Amino acid sequence: MRAAVFFIFRPENGRFLLMKSDINDLTKRIIAFRDARDWKQFHNPKDVALSLVLEAGEVMEHFQWKNKEEMAKYVIENKVAIGEELADVLYWVLLMSHDLNINVLDALEKKIKINEGKYPVEKAKGKHTKYTKL
Amino acid sequence: MRAAVFFIFRPENGRFLLMKSDINDLTKRIIAFRDARDWKQFHNPKDVALSLVLEAGEVMEHFQWKNKEEMAKYVIENKVAIGEELADVLYWVLLMSHDLNINVLDALEKKIKINEGKYPVEKAKGKHTKYTKL
Amino acid sequence: MRAAVFFIFRPENGRFLLMKSDINDLTKRIIAFRDARDWKQFHNPKDVALSLVLEAGEVMEHFQWKNKEEMAKYVIENKVAIGEELADVLYWVLLMSHDLNINVLDALEKKIKINEGKYPVEKAKGKHTKYTKL
Amino acid sequence: MRAAVFFIFRPENGRFLLMKSDINDLTKRIIAFRDARDWKQFHNPKDVALSLVLEAGEVMEHFQWKNKEEMAKYVIENKVAIGEELADVLYWVLLMSHDLNINVLDALEKKIKINEGKYPVEKAKGKHTKYTKL
Numbered sequence: 001m002r003a004a005v006f007f008i009f010r011p012e013n014g015r016f017l018l019m020k021s022d023i024n025d026l027t028k029r030i031i032a033f034r035d036a037r038d039w040k041q042f043h044n045p046k047d048v049a050l051s052l053v054l055e056a057g058e059v060m061e062h063f064q065w066k067n068k069e070e071m072a073k074y075v076i077e078n079k080v081a082i083g084e085e086l087a088d089v090l091y092w093v094l095l096m097s098h099d100l101n102i103n104v105l106d107a108l109e110k111k112i113k114i115n116e117g118k119y120p121v122e123k124a125k126g127k128h129t130k131y132t133k134l
Numbered sequence: 135m136r137a138a139v140f141f142i143f144r145p146e147n148g149r150f151l152l153m154k155s156d157i158n159d160l161t162k163r164i165i166a167f168r169d170a171r172d173w174k175q176f177h178n179p180k181d182v183a184l185s186l187v188l189e190a191g192e193v194m195e196h197f198q199w200k201n202k203e204e205m206a207k208y209v210i211e212n213k214v215a216i217g218e219e220l221a222d223v224l225y226w227v228l229l230m231s232h233d234l235n236i237n238v239l240d241a242l243e244k245k246i247k248i249n250e251g252k253y254p255v256e257k258a259k260g261k262h263t264k265y266t267k268l
Numbered sequence: 269m270r271a272a273v274f275f276i277f278r279p280e281n282g283r284f285l286l287m288k289s290d291i292n293d294l295t296k297r298i299i300a301f302r303d304a305r306d307w308k309q310f311h312n313p314k315d316v317a318l319s320l321v322l323e324a325g326e327v328m329e330h331f332q333w334k335n336k337e338e339m340a341k342y343v344i345e346n347k348v349a350i351g352e353e354l355a356d357v358l359y360w361v362l363l364m365s366h367d368l369n370i371n372v373l374d375a376l377e378k379k380i381k382i383n384e385g386k387y388p389v390e391k392a393k394g395k396h397t398k399y400t401k402l
Numbered sequence: 403m404r405a406a407v408f409f410i411f412r413p414e415n416g417r418f419l420l421m422k423s424d425i426n427d428l429t430k431r432i433i434a435f436r437d438a439r440d441w442k443q444f445h446n447p448k449d450v451a452l453s454l455v456l457e458a459g460e461v462m463e464h465f466q467w468k469n470k471e472e473m474a475k476y477v478i479e480n481k482v483a484i485g486e487e488l489a490d491v492l493y494w495v496l497l498m499s500h501d502l503n504i505n506v507l508d509a510l511e512k513k514i515k516i517n518e519g520k521y522p523v524e525k526a527k528g529k530h531t532k533y534t535k536l
Contacts, residue, residue, distance in 0.1 A: 022156060022157070022239070023156070023157055023239075026239060026242055026243065026246075029243075029246055030246065033246055033249065033250065036255050036259075037253060037255055037258045037259050037260070038259050038260045039258075039260075039262070041260075042262045042333045044202060044205060045196070045197050045205050045209055046194075046197040046200070046205065046448070046452070047332060047333050049190070049193045049194035049196070049197055050194060050328060050331075050332055050448070050452060051332060052190045052193060052194070052223065053187065053190040053191055053193075053194050053325065053328075053455060054325050054328070054329055054332070055190075056183070056186045056187040056189075056190040056223070057187055057321065057322050057325040059183045059186060059187075059230070060180075060183035060184060060186070060187050060318060060321075060322065061322055062179070062183070063179050063180040063183055063318075064315060064318055064319060064322070064530075065310045065315050065530035066180070066530075068178060071178060071179050071180065075179055075234050079234060079235070079236060080241075082234060082236065083231075083234075083236040083237075083238065083240075083241035084241060084244075084245055084248075086227055086230060086231055086236060086238050086241060087238055087241035087242040087244070087245040088245065089186065089190070089223065089227050090224070090227050090238055090242050091242060091245065091246075093220055093223050093224050093227065096193070096220060097217075097220055100209050100213060100216060100217075101213070102213060102216065102217040102220060103217075104217065104220050104221055104224055105156070105157075105160060106217075107214075107217035107218060107220060107221035108160055108221040108224050108225060109160065109163075110218075110221070111218055111221040111222065111225065112160075112163055112164065112167055112225075114218075115167065116167065119171060121170050121171055124171045124173075125170075125171050125172050126171070126172040126173075126175075128173070128176045128466075128467035128468075176467045180314070180318070181466060181467050184314070184318060184462060184465075184466055185466060187321060187459065187462075188459050188462070188463055188466070191455065191456050191459040194452060194455075194456070195456055197452075198396075198449060198452055198453060198456070199396035199444045199449050200396075262332075262333035262334075290424060290425070290507070291424070291425055291507075294507060294510055294511065294514075297511075297514055298514065301514055301517065301518065304523050304527075305521060305523055305526045305527050305528070306527050306528040307526075307528075307530070309528075310530045312470060312473060313464070313465050313473050313477055314462075314465040314468070314473065317458070317461045317462035317464070317465055318462060320458045320461060320462070320491065321455065321458040321459055321461075321462050323458075324451070324454045324455040324457075324458040324491070325455055327451045327454060327455075327498070328448075328451035328452060328454070328455050330447070330451070331447050331448040331451055334448070336446060339446060339447050339448065343447055343502050347502060347503070347504060348509075350502060350504065351499075351502075351504040351505075351506065351508075351509035352509060352512075352513055352516075354495055354498060354499055354504060354506050354509060355506055355509035355510040355512070355513040356513065357454065357458070357491065357495050358492070358495050358506055358510050359510060359513065359514075361488055361491050361492050361495065364461070364488060365485075365488055368477050368481060368484060368485075369481070370481060370484065370485040370488060371485075372485065372488050372489055372492055373424070373425075373428060374485075375482075375485035375486060375488060375489035376428055376489040376492050376493060377428065377431075378486075378489070379486055379489040379490065379493065380428075380431055380432065380435055380493075382486075383435065384435065387439060389438050389439055392439045392441075393438075393439050393440050394439070394440045394441075394443075396441070396444045
């Protein structure tokens with residue numbers, strides 16, 4: 001159950017790029033990890049989504065009560081710990097996408113296009129206003 | 135700002151695989167989308183994590199009050215909508231990972247190894263017990 | 269800083285009722301607890317709301333992965349622990365209401381009336397449909 | 403199903419205080435509202451906790467992306483809307499406490515005492531450090 005080694009050919013510069021791991025491999029490993037433990041029985045969408053929310057909460061907890069200066073210092077000193085929490089969120093995103101047969105990379109690509117329509121540069125520049133109020 | 139076209143060479147079967155998009159490209163597009171709108175100024179870790187939690191909540195909301203049968207039907211009929219919410223979660227995972235200089239794929243790979251240690255198959259099989267209580 | 273002892277006169281039955289504590293007293297104690305520690309400086313609405321979400325998550329975590337039968341057993345055996353988490357949520361509701369000068373009991377009374385309008389018995393009975401789709 | 407009118411006798415100053423509504427009455431109204439719609443069947447602890455988290459998220463969403471100055475202005479102009487979201491959180495706290503037979507006011511009183519022990523004034527004053535690291 002190892003991640004394959006990839007050589008990615010980038011047509012824009014004619015080079016090959018070595019990659020250690022990618023989303024599809026990670027998804028396969030997550031599912032193999034799960035199935036080896038016979039946990040599919042617990043992974044209904046409600047409990048998986050609940051786990052996703054709790055892990056997102058653990059990312060957020062790192063920043064509770066901290067002001068900008070404290071956060072700037074904190075993120076440097078706690079990069080590994082924050083990375084682990086972000087990995088936990090990604091874990092559930094990939095597992096749920098797999099189980100519901102959703103291509104989340106495609107979905108994200110589409111979502112970026114949707115957001116480009118919702119937030120045209122000339123209207124949204126420098127504002128944090130929701131698109132419904134732009 | 136288009137996603138590159140990839141040809142992935144898989145050494146295990148000697149074949150090339152065409153890929154439309156990958157995590158690095160999506161991250162680049164997200165950051166370009168953000169920077170074109172001059173939104174970096176709002177993207178402190180606290181507000182980004184808060185957004186991550188809210189988007190995870192929107193995934194979860196799809197399953198509120200539904201029992202297993204209702205969910206099974208629902209996920210088929212609402213695959214696109216659920217995919218959009220998962221994409222929103224992934225969006226913030228990638229943006230935060232970028233901003234904090236975290237390689238989230240590496241972090242996930244390490245996390246899977248950690249979890250393999252925390253949840254040995256012989257102890258964890260068929261149980262949803264937390265590792266601290268196994 | 270003790271909760272006062274109340275005698276509540278209920279006009280409907282002409283009786284007095286002894287109460288140990290109420291919302292106003294609890295709010296006063298929470299604020300006194302906070303101010304004795306000089307924590308007002310940290311209690312901006314964003315961080316208080318973030319804490320509210322995290323504590324609500326801790327309530328939810330109790331039920332992760334459990335089916336109905338497991339939950340029924342669990343809530344009896346873990347009443348004190350669940351009560352503590354609900355108390356933590358109430359803590360932040362009362363603190364935020366105090367700081368923003370909101371009468372949350374009045375707000376709840378109004379909200380119940382609003383919901384009575386959104387969910388008329390004849391339409392909503394036995395259904396978990398959101399009012400926008402009734 | 404109206405909230406009773408109370409006269410609270412405060413022994414410390416010998417006065418009676420008129421109160422429109424209290425926690426017990428609000429709980430009764432919430433349960434009557436629920437039972438009239440035959441919604442008890444949906445109110446398992448997991449879905450109720452999930453709703454609690456989502457409503458807490460709606461409180462938090464009000465403060466997304468806003469800095470201190472923007473929040474100060476916002477909370478004054480949006481007091482009613484924020485109050486409604488806090489009321490929604492309180493709604494689920496009271497409903498769950500009722501269903502699990504938890505006296506949440508007692509639980510909060512106990513929790514304040516616990517926190518007084520965890521965060522002694524001389525150690526915690528002016529710091530937002532978690533008690534485990536004090």
